[in-house]
Amino acid sequence: MTALTAKVTEPAPPPPPDARAPQGRGVELTLLAGAVLISVLGHLYVGFAATGRFPEAVTRHTVGFAAAALIAHLAVRLRAPYADPLVLPIAVLLNGLGLVLIERLDLTAAGHHTADEQLRWSGIGLALFVLVVAVLRDHRVLQRYAYLSVTAALALMLVPVFFPAVNGAHIWIRFAGYSFQPGEFAKILLAVFFAAYLAANRTALALTGRRLLWKLRLLPGRVLGPILTIWLLSVGVLVLERDLGTSLLFFGLFVIMLFTATGRIGWIAIGLLLAAVGAYAVGTFEPHVHSRVEDWLNPFASIARGDGPGQLAQSLFAFGAGGLLGAGLGHGQSFLIGFAAKSDFILATAGEELGLVGLSAIMLLYGLLVDRGFRAGLALRDPFGRLLATGLASILALQVFVIAGGVTGLIPLTGMAMPFLAQGGSSVVTNWIIVALLIRLGDSARRPVPAPFPAPFPAPPSSPLPTGEAGRA
């Protein structure tokens, strides 16, 4: 990596080493207490609304939830003391709200205990979070495993092709009673690979190549080859698996990271063009996807045909029934959505029972989480870290957009899990790892730069350290 210029983006000149930089751990703990409180109150409210009694084992539930949050906080306090104080509380709150909503839907069908299962997965996710925060002391270590990551990602995406399709999509592995979506894990690995590869080759990508048209340059195959191959492979695999949502996510991630690394508008243009052609082709020729597009264009067509409302129609009915203030937790009828009400359509329950107000609050929580990711990316000094933070934040943002836009009829519906809210073990575990990485990146970004030698004077405004900022930035 070569530092070309020194337009540095440090929030403040590095303080003297003995000064205590504000770390925000106290803020984090307070917010965490609030997040736990909201979740526990939701748990109580749902139980009370459904049965008229407060749920049993509420103490156990509260203590367990609070202890898990506290352990995560301690891990951050010990191992990433400079991390952004908003990230962990938002993740805990979203996870808690998800549990409340799943529990609420469990109550509409006797003998359903998916909330317990989700709780176990959340525990596993939190354990992995603690593990990542504790073990991964510096995010730059991941840069070394770029090619291992991409190999693992492709393997993970390929495996489900050999398993039977579930609901038209080959994205599941069923093993010993558990089912996993390996594609969920693959997105982190791909983000790591893209970040590492682009960080190493971005100068070549940005500046070399024969000029094709005006500002558009044809890149040398040596640079472009591997990345296009990887991208084509991943999209190809996804088309084979018929998982349009993840395909869209990977494609968007690829374009965003490429743009961030090179700043070439041309990439966006080519990317959008490719996306349009691809979407048109898949939407026309693939019946599974085609029916989704038809549903999106006319959600009430099945009612006119006399077949009753489809899932998207039921989802829209649920959102509409919620109105501005919602029906109140436990008072809605989003179970009418039926299949996938707890996973793909969990947002409809939030919309019906918490209303536009509650839904907007959830959306703003996601917005804040994404914002914290981008902020870490802006504050970091190494290109790999910047690209990784941008990539992880974009994964969250795109995923929220694709699924929330799908269930509210903004874009065609694609099966994907709402981060943290939706029922799904692999999703919740993956999102906790993403949050752990964001914590680590935030810690690196906010950590005061140690002075190379004891400085008698305050450091000059422009740091002499190699910070790796591209000249074109």
Place this chain on the structure above:
Amino acid sequence: MIRYIRWCAYFCAALLAALLINMGRVQVWEASAYGANPANKRTAVERYAKPRGDILVDGRPVTGSRDSGQLLRYERTYANGPLYAPVTGFSSQTYGTSFVERAEDPVLAGTDPGLSAFPFWYDLARGHPPGGNAVTTIRASMQRAAYTGLAGRRGAVVALEPATGRILTLVSSPSYDPAALSGTGARVKEAWTRLNADPARPMLNRALRETYPPGSTFKIVTAAAALDAGVVTDVDAPTQTPDPYPLPGTSTLLPNEATGCEDASMAEAVQWSCNTVMAKIGVQVGLAGMVEAARRFGFNDDGLRVPSWVSPSAFDTDMSPDQLALSSIGQFNTKATPLQMAMVASAVANGGELKRPYLVERTTQDDGSQVRRGEQHALGRAMSPATALRVQELMVKVVENGTGRNAAVPGAVVGGKTGTAQHGVGNAGTPYAWFIAWARAQGAPLPAVAVAVVVEDAAADRGGISGNSAAAPIARAVMAAALAAKPAP
């Protein structure tokens, strides 16, 4: 790279804004359209999520609710479905509601704003009040007497309390069990198809929604009109009517079923049901007078609600004298519901004042506190009090020593009028047997009950007596039950 990360962040912010705007569209802008979509089951789920309020007869519910364990949770049950079907109607998850179930649906379903103690309380508390109850004016003993009296024959019985307009009996036969329509699914659809295809039309509420030619029972209206108009001043004076009577302007001769009608007085004409005399009197009253008299009794009123709507009874307003003659004896285009003829008897019994008939005494909350009271009010005066007294005397003679002797109730003063209405092409159909009556307990100031009975498939023994043989005994049973019961509070 900083700038590009910022652009990416702005892009994500734009995505978030698009999501929020679209959510606002779906949840606020389109919400009412989604809510009104018939495929949206939310309204139905909510409506049937709690037990429906009950319909009460004599203080006891004749309806109930059953937890079906289905999506639409509570289904209607009926304690004695066929007996009370003309009163309650049905409450079906598939086919909606009818009669009191329909008229009082907001209270029964718990959506009536009167059910909450404070305005908007349930809007704020996000709950729903339990369904309220509808207390009917029906008396169980009378209802049973009428239903067993009809014994499955096609017909209807309506009894009123003349002083208030309370409907004490409302029976239609043959009947059906509305519980068969309560739920959803193939069996309900099948029951609906079967009931609608049944030639006996069990779901037809004959008491309120079927009109019959009233036949000789209409002579009471003609007699009241003649007395009020001064056409007849002495009911015992001979009327100089030939037998048969040639219809004015035609060569058609109107015969009598009864004998001894030649030159009979109006009193005799009512007592023995002389067509000739009453037809002549009707012509003497004139079209305008007869139309006005019929209107005062409630004919040609299409706005009557009890609270369910009632088919209007008809007295033609544009007729030649011969048609008027026939109409005056309840033939030609004259049509009346059993309720209408009960109102005729009721007006006579109540001294000429006609009370609006009503079926729901009051609606209450779940705990019995009142939501609304059924209002009693007069529809107007059908005849002068003096005329009413004289018509009462005429009707008493019918029962004491006339065509309606089968209606006599021991220990009570009973006035009645038989009717046998011919119908069908060339009067080929089996005639309808009618009987209208009122009864006053000995020593009581006012008649306690007025009743109208119609039996469609009475045995074909023509001549004013089929009303006496087929319909009068039912009227007697109903009146006896009314007089035996304690007066309503």
